[in-house]
Amino acid sequence: MSKRIVLTILLAVSFLMSGKAQEYLTGFNGGIPEQESLKSRDEVSATLPFFDDFRNEGIYPDASRWQTGNVFVNSGFPMMPVNYRAATLDIIDKYGKVYSRGSTAPFIGDSLLSVKIRLDSVGNHALTPADSLYFSFYYQPGGFGDCPDRDDSLVLQFGYGYDEVVFDTVLQNYVTLRKTAWKQMWATEGEEMETFLAECGENQYFKKVMIPITDTCFFQEDFRILFFNYGTLPTQMYPNDRSNLDQWNIDFVYLDMNRSLDNDNYPIVNFTHNSPSFLKRYRTMPYKHYKENPISEINNIFDMYLTNMDVNAHEVRYSCEVEDNNSSWSYSYSSDPFIINQYSNDGVMRDSIVMGNFIYPYNLPGDTTSFTIRHTIEVVDEHSGEVEGDVLEHQQVFGNYFSYDDGTPEKGYGLVPADTYFAVQFKVTTLDTVRGVQMLFNRTLNDANFNFFDIVVWRDNNGKPGQELYTLANRRPIWNDSVLYAFSEYTFNEVVKVNSTFYVGIRQRYSKSINIGFDSSIDNHQYNFYDTGYGWENSSFAGSIMIRPLMGRNTDLNVNAGESDNGRIVLYPNPANDVVRISGYDQMVYREIVIYDLTGRVVKQAYNCNELYVNDLQDGVYMLRAVKPNGAYDTTKLMISK
DSSP: OHHHHHHHHHHHHHHHHHOOOOEEEOOOOOOOOOOOOOOOOOOEEEEEEEESOSSSSSSSSTTTTSSSSOOOESSSSSSSSSSEEEEEEBBBOTOOOOOTTOOOOOEEEEEBBBEOOOOOOOOEOOOOOGOEEEEEEEEEEEEOOOOOOTTOOOEEEEEEEEEEEEEEETTEEEEEEEEEEEEEEEEEEEEOHHHHHSSSTTTTSEEEEEEEEEOOGOOOOTTTEEEEEEEHHHHHHHGGGOOOOOEEEEEEEEEESSSBBBBOOSSBBBEEEEEHHHHHHHOOHHHHHHTSHHHHHHHEEEEEEEEEEEOOOEEEEEEEEEEEETOHHHHHEOOOEEEEEHHHOOOOOEEEEEEETOOOSSSSSSSEEEEEEEEEEEETTTTTTTBOEEEEEEEEEEBBBOSOOOOOEEEEEESSSEEEEEEEEEEESOEEEEEEEEEEBBGGGGGOOOOEEEEEEEEEEESSEEEEEEEEEOOOOOSSSSSTTTTTEEEEEEEEESSEEEEEEEEEEEEOOOOOOTTTTSSOOGGGESSSOOOOOOOOSSSSSSSEESSOOOSGGSSSSTEEEEOOOOOSSBBBEEEEEEEEEOOOTTOEEEEEOOOOOOEEEEOOOSEETTSSSOOOEEEEEOOOOSSSEEEEEEEEEE
């Protein structure tokens, strides 16, 4: 665990004892996929080159390369990775709970185990140490998450097969078993990001490790790569803060022959950061408020971050396409060619983009819409056929809610002592109503933060929360073991009218942090406020508190007029990953099955059936609607989790 976080918490304790208080952050406890067994999968094998930049879709490592699925593949925790997304190792299981083996002494957290890699031969060529095999990867402690302490570590081991003869008591005979032996090849202790970055090259946020493979024991058909991390639970911490800590980020794993320390590059040019929002203030906002004043809401000047992993500098061109997902409207932009130098020399490059004439359309019908934004970087010099470019895609949603965060919480936010408040500022451009709020709560060891709190809406008072408009009392955190990063929804029992700046937040009733999700990768601290008894103050922590007010008509499709959710249809399995079956479905009553995403966009339709294939849908929450011949329908939630 980061000493900086520990220091913050200890300061909170001292302030509490002295009658004062303050805000503080903890590590986030998300739902990382379950750790699988390290046993062999004989049906899966890989050949050289072995490469993974973790650009695969979803949150799981690519099953054609890796056996374990407990590692979280994401773009939230890594800070400026070598390319977009990386693999994060931490100390929690797939349910977001700290491993039961957790203790104040170092214990093993996550692991990332490769499939078998054939190092016996390539084609008809038998591999030997003379073939100059090197294994390389990039790593980073903490990133936007919690930095491991010196007692924590990241470890790399290589495995190789060997035969062992044992006596089988059933067969009453000797049999030969294939087992795996392990050799530790590399390890590093945890450190603060500031110290780590000072040791890296200019504009480089990850360190490179390159290991020659020379031991003849590895040149077999069942060579393996194993990463794992050690973590520690702090000895002094509020129970509500014992959460996910000690993150390590790994990127750009590469094993091949004919490499050297002087020539170890890879022919690819990458994006390395999340797609920027084309809105100045929000990641998501209601369409009605955007089109009231679109010019002031648009962000058409932004930065893109790039890396060139090739051995040569290249001339490249950036382009961007924006398409309306519900109409034929589109927009395109292309920059003049420019030079990007090698990552080994100049690290991450920042390219400033000015799309001066871009604006989302503001005359579309309906309250919600969404756009696909596609960023492309391509090599345009004489090496254009040899060096791969990159594409980064992002969905801009105009839903019925406001959001500052990108959906990935890297830490947790809380206050001490009891009877303290925190709030997030929002602004509407025309009269509207708040019907509820979505929040993402962290899980802590033994769910220690399962405490009562009040949800409060305030008026504005000269840029800070003022008069209370509404209070929803006696609520508790809601978690979902089946969906990663699931927001909990709290519906108000009356409509709250707002017409300008307003605030939504929490009254913390107990002396322990409620531990709400905190997106530390997007800085909106100017809109975060807290009051520990000495008046409202602006937050000192860079990031976004994960609170999303629901505006006007509820975003959940099952509460729209004309719908019912009376239990007539039941989905199983739910969550689903391949096929979902509909129990209670009557083909003589329902004429159609429609699946919507939460923006209201139709993503799948079917007729006269009682099951649908959903393996092409992304992980998340959807609404399934069964339509009757008269147009009425029954609706229920469908969750996709792969």
